[in-house]
Amino acid sequence: MMKTLQQVETIGELRRELKAARIQGKRIGFVPTMGYLHEGHLSLVEQAKQTCDLIVMSIFVNPLQFGPNEDFERYPRDLERDSRMAATAGVDLLFTPSVEEMYPTAVKTNITVSGVSEPLCGRSRPGHFDGVATVVMKLFQIVQPDFAFFGQKDAQQVAVIEQMVRDLSVPVEIIPCPIVRESDGLAMSSRNVYLAPEERKQATVLHRSLRRAKELLGDGKLPAEIRAEMVQMIQQEPLADIDYIEILTYPDLTPLDSVSSGQKLVIALAVRFGRTRLIDNLITTL
Ligand SMILES: Nc1ncnc2c1ncn2[C@@H]1O[C@H](COP(=O)(O)OP(=O)(O)OP(=O)(O)O)[C@@H](O)[C@H]1O
Numbered sequence: 001m002m003k004t005l006q007q008v009e010t011i012g013e014l015r016r017e018l019k020a021a022r023i024q025g026k027r028i029g030f031v032p033t034m035g036y037l038h039e040g041h042l043s044l045v046e047q048a049k050q051t052c053d054l055i056v057m058s059i060f061v062n063p064l065q066f067g068p069n070e071d072f073e074r075y076p077r078d079l080e081r082d083s084r085m086a087a088t089a090g091v092d093l094l095f096t097p098s099v100e101e102m103y104p105t106a107v108k109t110n111i112t113v114s115g116v117s118e119p120l121c122g123r124s125r126p127g128h129f130d131g132v133a134t135v136v137m138k139l140f141q142i143v144q145p146d147f148a149f150f151g152q153k154d155a156q157q158v159a160v161i162e163q164m165v166r167d168l169s170v171p172v173e174i175i176p177c178p179i180v181r182e183s184d185g186l187a188m189s190s191r192n193v194y195l196a197p198e199e200r201k202q203a204t205v206l207h208r209s210l211r212r213a214k215e216l217l218g219d220g221k222l223p224a225e226i227r228a229e230m231v232q233m234i235q236q237e238p239l240a241d242i243d244y245i246e247i248l249t250y251p252d253l254t255p256l257d258s259v260s261s262g263q264k265l266v267i268a269l270a271v272r273f274g275r276t277r278l279i280d281n282l283i284t285t286l
């Protein structure tokens, strides 16, 4: 039988609900999102259900993590649909605060996780990971979950949050979850709805180039050679505009000139199709 989903919009109400659950000794799992749910988000809920007694999902499009020329205003939103999907997936509490509820006054406290926040998306989206770390820390303070579930599609985000949790001794266990893909390999993302049909077709090159990169790694090619072949492959798609392609250590995200056995690394890329910026990555250990 489907559980009843309770939707709450205020921090006070959520805290009251969670206090009762905690007294009953329930293990609380948390899935933070920006909504416009898809199978990727639902896989996090599925994973949470394996270890937790009560699942909290947040839907909050966080203005702090968007740059001035980014898509905060037009980010896709459909709370009714999300609420139905969350209920079917087994979410117990859906937290949907307004911007005013989360930030009633101008935010003067920022969390900066240096190092891991700097390359990749940190370079392309200045301030983005400060916004992410700050809102995630705030959400952790509100929910106080035992476990929090994040998708590896945002591999750098996982590295940033893990570093923050270690540095600040936040009492939560971060559970990274695998990337969920469409049948043609495109990583699921709320932003995929922005893609025009021809852009959508060409966007499969992200995953194709990652698969090729993995083959080349297996053949013992150097990171620079692999990167060059990925650039060439992606440039064959006329609508693709490369933001970055990098091969770095994971989770430290430091440069990697050569690869040695046992090394964990990430091949990460961001590519624009028109105004839509897509990311994808592959994490592997040699
Ligand atoms: N395809 C996916 N597979 C696994 N997890 C995912 C996938 N897409 C998103 N997630 C995870 O869901 C959580 C919420 O992400 P978010 O709401 O930003 O979704 P999104 O689809 O990544 O949106 P965006 O278009 O902003 O990238 C994050 O932890 C994110 O990594």
Ligand SMILES: CC(C)(CO)[C@@H](O)C(=O)[O-]
Pocket: 032, 033, 034, 060, 062, 065, 132, 135, 136, 154, 157
């Ligand atoms: C973690 C997060 C919900 C913080 O706003 C967001 O960055 C996301 O959806 O990945």
Ligand code: BAL
Pocket: 034, 065, 066, 154
């Ligand atoms: N999933 C990452 C959130 C963002 O792009 O702002």
